[in-house]
Amino acid sequence: MSDEGHPSSASGPESTFDLLDRVRARPHMFVRQGRLEELEAMLWGFEYALLTRGIVNPLPSMMQSGFSQWLRLKYRWSLSAGWAYAIQAHAAPGQSSIDLFFELFAQYRELSKTVELELTLSPHHQPSDEMDRPEKVQVLRYRPEPLHIIRLFYPHRIEETCVSGPNAEEATKLRDAIDWLTRRLGIQEQDFED
Numbered sequence: 001m002s003d004e005g006h007p008s009s010a011s012g013p014e015s016t017f018d019l020l021d022r023v024r025a026r027p028h029m030f031v032r033q034g035r036l037e038e039l040e041a042m043l044w045g046f047e048y049a050l051l052t053r054g055i056v057n058p059l060p061s062m063m064q065s066g067f068s069q070w071l072r073l074k075y076r077w078s079l080s081a082g083w084a085y086a087i088q089a090h091a092a093p094g095q096s097s098i099d100l101f102f103e104l105f106a107q108y109r110e111l112s113k114t115v116e117l118e119l120t121l122s123p124h125h126q127p128s129d130e131m132d133r134p135e136k137v138q139v140l141r142y143r144p145e146p147l148h149i150i151r152l153f154y155p156h157r158i159e160e161t162c163v164s165g166p167n168a169e170e171a172t173k174l175r176d177a178i179d180w181l182t183r184r185l186g187i188q189e190q191d192f193e194d
Contacts, residue, residue: 119191121187
């Protein structure tokens with residue numbers, strides 16, 4: 001076990017958080033010249049590899065549907081150029097962006113990802129557009145924040161998407177996730193009760 005209570009492995013990191021623990025211990029070995037964009041790209045690649053192999057990461061995501069949305073909701077930052085750029089833009093004079101990243105990451109890793117709703121799709125649940133039909137869906141909440149994510153399970157991959165709604169700049173709601181699932185897959189609220 002690592003100092004933070006997450007499993008670690010001598011052969012390689014088992015989770016994004018394990019990888020970040022290694023980066024924090026030796027940042028210049030992983031991130032040349034302290035360029036946060038390199039760390040962002042490395043994390044996207046690592047988590048994308050997990051998703052495309054169907055590996056469920058029980059920890060909050062460092063990709064767009066997790067860390068970026070949390071920063072946007074909590075700090076009201078624009079994330080249009082990615083979280084690395086946003087962190088660099090908001091670092092205090094004399095503060096390294098890597099140090100600010102790890103301060104923010106320490107807060108983020110305390111969030112608890114919980115499954116609010118889960119449904120294995122029936123034949124009548126069909127996509128309304130060109131999206132592939134998932135086998136199962138979950139609505140996740142990153143507690144205690146008002147941040148909801150939709151996870152889509154396909155035969156050989158998993159995707160996560162951000163929930164949007166009328167007040168998504170301030171919070172997302174379970175209702176927003178259900179509305180998205182209704183529009184995109186024909187899932188009704190009562191389907192979760194069966």
